[in-house]
Amino acid sequence: MKYFGYLSFGHHAIGHQSGPDAGESLTQAVELARRADAIGVNGAYFRVHHFAPQHSSPMSLLGAVAGATENLEVGTGVIDMRYENPLHLAEEAATLDLVSRGRVALGVSRGSPEPARRGWEAFGYTAEAPDGRDMARQKFLRLLAAADGEAMAVSDTLENQYPQMYHPGVGLPVFPQSPTLRRHIWWGAGSHATAEQAAHDGVNLMSSTLVSEADGSSLGDLQAEQIERYRAAWKEAGHPWTPRVSVSRSVFPIVTGRDRELFGTLASGDQVGSLGEGVPVTFGGTYAAEPDKLVEQLRADAAVMSADTLMLTIPNPMGVEVNASILENFARHVAGELGWRPGAPDTDLTGLE
Structure with missing residues (x-):
């Protein structure tokens, strides 16, 4: 593990529920990012869900975080x-990517089950597959082509307005173009097959918070195999740069009495369940222990040690102080023992294959 950040699901209260409302949750997200940056944490990542009281359209939030x-x-x-x-x-x-000077990690995927039945149709999109995977794949490839600067449209007869730029029938890319964006795209893979496809597509790998394999092995071992297959497929594809790989874990260092009161009973093992699609999946457990025990446990997690980036899933409704404390405790007492490098992550991590 060379880098660590945090993954926020952006939960907020609605109606008469307790906890931060949507505005407070977003404001707190920016403030936590400031605190994390001061600590030396490498990244802030946000889960995206629709038709749910969580983050939905993230670019405005990412812009605010980058600016702060x-x-x-x-x-x-x-x-x-x-x-x-x-x-x-x-x-x-x-x-x-341009505004942040290349600090973007654009994680995309087919998506997990949403509260709405075929909710993408309400957004104006249709798919043949019941889960929409065919449409997601087509859109993903078009995103990659657009990031590569390929023509997405053909110029009209507007040479009188832009005589130096356009002639009728010329292919037009989208603008702006960022020279680093293509290497900052990640695919969120929930299976070995999708991880291998991500390698062939030439994008970084975000190994999901679960995997759609369940053979009795731990999540760490299943993800380590997924990462191994991904890197082998990357090498086979012959891409001229070295990708990054992340995994997510729930980790709570217990340093103070308050930590023990809040997190002391949360430790749990992996579980096997289903997301309602008829496929058994392995969910990760929760790490909650004193720092020396956490170091030992995380070193034994094959996927954490194989990935270059660890994302800590945080309980964002608990507020800035609690979550900043989790990040600071991990940075001060755990991360260094796992090989952590504070500061901005390198785009190209050589030697990982």
């Missing part, structure tokens, strides 16, 4: 491509 920080990588984990216009997303992501 100096070194923090800002990203998504992940954007559901079924709900996206890929060209609009390419424009927004390139703008953010």
Whole structure:
């Protein structure tokens, strides 16, 4: 593990529920990012869900976080491509990448089950597959093509307005173009097969908070195999750069009495369940222990040690102080023992294959 950040699901209260409301949750997200940047945390990543009281359209938030920080990588984990216009997303992501000086980690995927039944149809999109995977795949490839600067449209007879730029019939890319965006795109993979596909597509890997394999092995071992297959497929594809790989874990260092009161009973093992699609999945457990025990446990987690980036899933409704304390305790007492490098992550990590 070389880098660590945090993954926020952006839960907020609605109606008469207790906890921060949507506005407070967003304001707190920016403040936590400031605190994390000061600590040396490498990245802030935000889960995206639709038709739920969580983060939904993240680019405004990422822009605010990037503007409030100096070194923090800002990203998504992940954007559901079924709900996206890929060209609009390419424009927004390139703008953010340029404004942030290359600090974007654009995590996308087919998406997990949403509260709404075929909710993407309400956004104006249709798919043949019941889960929308065919449409998500098509949009993803179009996003990559747009990020690569390929022509997405053909110029009209506007040479009188832009005589130096356009002639009729010329292919037009979307603008702006960021030279680093393409290497800052990640695929959120929930299976070995999708991880291998991500390698062939030439994007970084965000190994999900669960995997759709369940053979009795731990999540760490299953993800380590997924990462191994991904890197082998990357090498086979012959891409001329070295990708990054992240995994997510719930980790709570217990340093003070308050930590023990809040998190002392949360430790749990992996579980096997289902997301309602008829496929058994392995969910990760929760690490909650004193720092020396956490170091030992995380060193024994094959996926954590194989990945270059660890994302800590945080309980964002508990507020800035609690979550900043989790990050600071991890940075001060755990991360260094696992090989942590504070500051802005390198885009190209050589030697990982």
